[in-house]
Amino acid sequence: MQSSALLFDAIGAWVAFFFTLMVFSALAGDNPLARLAQHILVGAALGYAAVLAARHVLLPRLFDPLARGEAGVMDGWLPLGMAAVLIIAGVDRIVFRTAKRNAPPGWRRLLHGAGRLVTALLLGIGLGAGIMGALQGTLIPQYLRAAQIGFVPSAPGYLPLVGLLTLVLTTATLLHLYLDPARHLDRQPGYARGLMAGWLWLGQRALWLAAGLIFARLAASRLSLLIARITFLTDMIHDTAFWTWLQSL
Amino acid sequence: MSIVRCPHCGTANRAGSNFCNSCGTELRAAEERAAERRHTEDVTRPGPPPAAEPEIPRPKESPPEPPQPGLAGQPWLRMEFGGVDAAPPFEEEDDAAHVAAARLAPGIQGLLAPVRITVRDAGEDQPASAPRSPDIPAEQMRLVRRRMGSPPVLGDAEQLWSQSNPPNLRLTWLFLALGLAILLPALLALPLPKGAPAQWPGVDEAFDAIQGLPVQADVLVYWAYDPAAAGELDEAALPIVEHLLQRRARISVVSLLPGGPATARRLIERARLEWQRSENLTAAAESTWAIPVQYLPGGAALLAHVAQDREEIFDGAQQDPPDLTIVFGAQAEDVQHWLEQVAPINRAPVIAVTGAAADPILRPYWNSGQLAGLVSGFDGAYSYQSLLAERLPRLAPSAALDRQVVLQDWGMAIFFLAIVLGNLAAMFSRSPEP
Numbered sequence: 001m002q003s004s005a006l007l008f009d010a011i012g013a014w015v016a017f018f019f020t021l022m023v024f025s026a027l028a029g030d031n032p033l034a035r036l037a038q039h040i041l042v043g044a045a046l047g048y049a050a051v052l053a054a055r056h057v058l059l060p061r062l063f064d065p066l067a068r069g070e071a072g073v074m075d076g077w078l079p080l081g082m083a084a085v086l087i088i089a090g091v092d093r094i095v096f097r098t099a100k101r102n103a104p105p106g107w108r109r110l111l112h113g114a115g116r117l118v119t120a121l122l123l124g125i126g127l128g129a130g131i132m133g134a135l136q137g138t139l140i141p142q143y144l145r146a147a148q149i150g151f152v153p154s155a156p157g158y159l160p161l162v163g164l165l166t167l168v169l170t171t172a173t174l175l176h177l178y179l180d181p182a183r184h185l186d187r188q189p190g191y192a193r194g195l196m197a198g199w200l201w202l203g204q205r206a207l208w209l210a211a212g213l214i215f216a217r218l219a220a221s222r223l224s225l226l227i228a229r230i231t232f233l234t235d236m237i238h239d240t241a242f243w244t245w246l247q248s249l
Numbered sequence: 250m251s252i253v254r255c256p257h258c259g260t261a262n263r264a265g266s267n268f269c270n271s272c273g274t275e276l277r278a279a280e281e282r283a284a285e286r287r288h289t290e291d292v293t294r295p296g297p298p299p300a301a302e303p304e305i306p307r308p309k310e311s312p313p314e315p316p317q318p319g320l321a322g323q324p325w326l327r328m329e330f331g332g333v334d335a336a337p338p339f340e341e342e343d344d345a346a347h348v349a350a351a352r353l354a355p356g357i358q359g360l361l362a363p364v365r366i367t368v369r370d371a372g373e374d375q376p377a378s379a380p381r382s383p384d385i386p387a388e389q390m391r392l393v394r395r396r397m398g399s400p401p402v403l404g405d406a407e408q409l410w411s412q413s414n415p416p417n418l419r420l421t422w423l424f425l426a427l428g429l430a431i432l433l434p435a436l437l438a439l440p441l442p443k444g445a446p447a448q449w450p451g452v453d454e455a456f457d458a459i460q461g462l463p464v465q466a467d468v469l470v471y472w473a474y475d476p477a478a479a480g481e482l483d484e485a486a487l488p489i490v491e492h493l494l495q496r497r498a499r500i501s502v503v504s505l506l507p508g509g510p511a512t513a514r515r516l517i518e519r520a521r522l523e524w525q526r527s528e529n530l531t532a533a534a535e536s537t538w539a540i541p542v543q544y545l546p547g548g549a550a551l552l553a554h555v556a557q558d559r560e561e562i563f564d565g566a567q568q569d570p571p572d573l574t575i576v577f578g579a580q581a582e583d584v585q586h587w588l589e590q591v592a593p594i595n596r597a598p599v600i601a602v603t604g605a606a607a608d609p610i611l612r613p614y615w616n617s618g619q620l621a622g623l624v625s626g627f628d629g630a631y632s633y634q635s636l637l638a639e640r641l642p643r644l645a646p647s648a649a650l651d652r653q654v655v656l657q658d659w660g661m662a663i664f665f666l667a668i669v670l671g672n673l674a675a676m677f678s679r680s681p682e683p
Contacts, residue, residue, distance in 0.1 A: 027424050049507035057546050129550040129590065137589025137619075145617035214609050217626070221481055221605040223660040224627050227431055227653055228480025234435040 089115030172203030455622025
């Protein structure tokens with residue numbers, strides 16, 4: 001048992017090694033090996049997800065309770081019915097869309113309407129949860145925090161200055177994004193044009209700075225992934241007899 | 250609808266387009282070449298001998314043929330076009346047509362005549378049939394068409410002209426240099442100097458929050474990454490899971506990703522082995538802390554279910570609210586979803602462990618107190634591991650993290666060089682402004 005587990009581990013590591021090389025080969029240009037690796041990885045991931053969903057969700061939480069006829073069985077029949085309507089409507093749309101152009105459209109209209117009803121229900125739940133969550137988890141706490149900073153009597157003296165700077169940079173960035181100097185500043189008096197031009201200049205620099213910061217962290221993140229993959233490759237190479245022989249030379 | 254691919258950038262354009270919608274490359278020539286190639290293939294392809302064509306009565310008056318693909322009537326579409334003075338006069342002109350043409354500019358895919366898009370001073374009385382303006386070089390015409398056909402982007406006139414002759418970005422060489430800078434030190438195990446990365450705010454607080462947990466505290470973990478991001482997130486999650494095991498926390502894991510539970514089990518097993526080794530424990534001694542890992546489908550809308558019905562999800566072993574929740578998320582949205590859907594309901598303190606890219610977006614949540622701790626990227630992981638090794642010396646420092654720090658330095662050095670050399674090249678190769 002132990003030896004077979006080790007064998008499977010070794011096979012898995014070598015498969016991962018060769019798939020990593022195949023994916024990396026795309027750097028030298030598009031080639032069949034890289035495409036093959038990508039197709040296999042996507043297919044395997046989808047197949048794995050489908051098996052997980054069936055085994056850990058559909059069977060224990062839907063079909064088993066329905067088969068046992070447990071109390072509260074509406075909880076199971078309702079999503080099952082919705083899923084059935086969606087699937088039938090989808091199959092009808094995909095398979096019979098072109099084949100039955102002349103069929104009487106009554107039952108199809110009914111089916112599509114039912115499918116849209118279910119989709120709208122799911123979409124509505126998702127949107128409702130998302131909007132309420134954004135309000136209670138992001139917008140209100142962030143607004144309250146920003147509002148509190150300026151009104152705390154014991155706050156250190158530099159905080160109002162930081163708040164003012166934040167306000168100036170925020171408005172300058174928004175102005176830079178939404179104001180077209182050629183269209184909006186032409187009819188302004190000279191002093192206003194100069195002031196606004198300076199403010200826009202500041203907003204542009206603030207935007208560049210923020211974008212640079214985000215890009216730097218993104219580069220560090222992707223570099224970490226690259227390092228992890230390359231060190232996986234080098235660790236595999238270090239474990240081979242070939243490397244041992246090479247080092248003995 | 251048939252499409253034609255741009256030979257330069259690969260964007261799909263409507264068949265018959267003169268210029269690419271994305272980059273402005275001339276498509277007509279490419280389309281003509283493709284049509285010629287198809288024709289040649291049809292002619293040279295062996296096939297059955299053609300059958301005798303039945304005679305079809307032809308109508309006496311055939312409809313007018315569509316214009317042939319060519320540039321004879323549209324000289325401004327040629328790259329060698331010298332300016333609007335070389336254009337044939339327009340026979341029917343009116344202001345309404347000018348306005349309509351200008352409004353349609355982004356949608357007509359390069360069919361715009363130069364007189365429509367050049368700036369015309371309202372004070373000058375120029376007859377539309379004989380527009381006069383300075384000669385416009387072909388490259389600038391191409392640039393103007395590209396700008397008119399693309400959505401508005403950040404930029405001003407100075408940037409716009411500097412884009413007219415952008416230097417080539419040799420990605421292959423950049424990738425090669427980056428790959429070699431990481432591969433060679435990793436392969437040859439070169440003894441390289443290692444600098445400590447900056448310690449960001451939030452790491453100390455995350456450590457203190459876990460260190461302050463009572464024995465057998467109830468910790469809920471939201472596992473929001475899978476093998477695609479494991480290369481980065483594993484290194485950040487490992488010291489924290491080791492710390493939780495060392496504190497004898499009762500961990501329960503929930504994930505909305507299909508690959509999440511397997512990733513969680515693999516990393517927890519790795520941390521458990523490290524912990525066993527450091528504490529000289531046998532597997533039997535710590536087997537009492539079995540860690541349940543649950544997969545939930547349904548996306549972020551289902552997260553409220555985690556907050557309200559945790560007892561049902563984990564078969565009654567847990568009580569709400571937990572003493573601490575930890576989000577291992579590859580993206581900022583994973584943490585945001587938790588803070589929006591779960592944290593307002595169960596009110597448990599939250600620690601976020603994320604990739605480096607999520608840090609700038611999550612920093613306001615840390616500043617507002619919604620996060621009790623924030624550990625992001627390899628530098629956050631390194632800082633946490635350093636705290637762990639300093640205050641709990643039994644846990645060995647991670648060799649993988651040390652190697653990550655060294656190789657990050659090499660990768661960043663390549664990025665720095667590329668930026669410096671790129672800027673120098675742009676400075677010395679910039680075309681004079683018009």
